[in-house]
Amino acid sequence: MSLLPLFPLDLVLFPGASLPLHIFEPRYREMISECLDQKKSFGVVRAKEDGVAEIGCTAEIITVTQKYPDGRMDIVTEGAETESDAVELSQLGCEFAQGVAFGQPMTAAEARRLMGAALG
Numbered sequence: 001m002s003l004l005p006l007f008p009l010d011l012v013l014f015p016g017a018s019l020p021l022h023i024f025e026p027r028y029r030e031m032i033s034e035c036l037d038q039k040k041s042f043g044v045v046r047a048k049e050d051g052v053a054e055i056g057c058t059a060e061i062i063t064v065t066q067k068y069p070d071g072r073m074d075i076v077t078e079g080a081e082t083e084s085d086a087v088e089l090s091q092l093g094c095e096f097a098q099g100v101a102f103g104q105p106m107t108a109a110e111a112r113r114l115m116g117a118a119l120g
Helices: 026-038 083-091 108-119
Strands: 006-009 018-023 042-048 051-067 073-079
Touching: 006 051, 018 026, 018 051, 026 042, 026 051, 026 073
Parallel strands: 006 042
Antiparallel strands: 018 073, 042 051, 051 073
């Protein structure tokens, strides 16, 4: 099993949502370059002051819009994940992924409660 690289950000990515990113830190330039070379996704998890939240979504790299001579790049990603991605995120510590909790669909009220707790 390959490990899903994680990118902690102060946001929550939803499936189908577009997320443009400017990749500038060396560790993330390396991670995104590997994802591009291997044509694989990465996980976006919500960063908090004391670590990361237990919520995440797999991000698929849609396009590289700009590459800079120093290695930085601008990319556009989209939240998209399969059931196996959700399982992998769960194994990495994310309790919730793609609107499912351990593979079970959530009601809108449950999703609002979860989002309020994650963003709170």
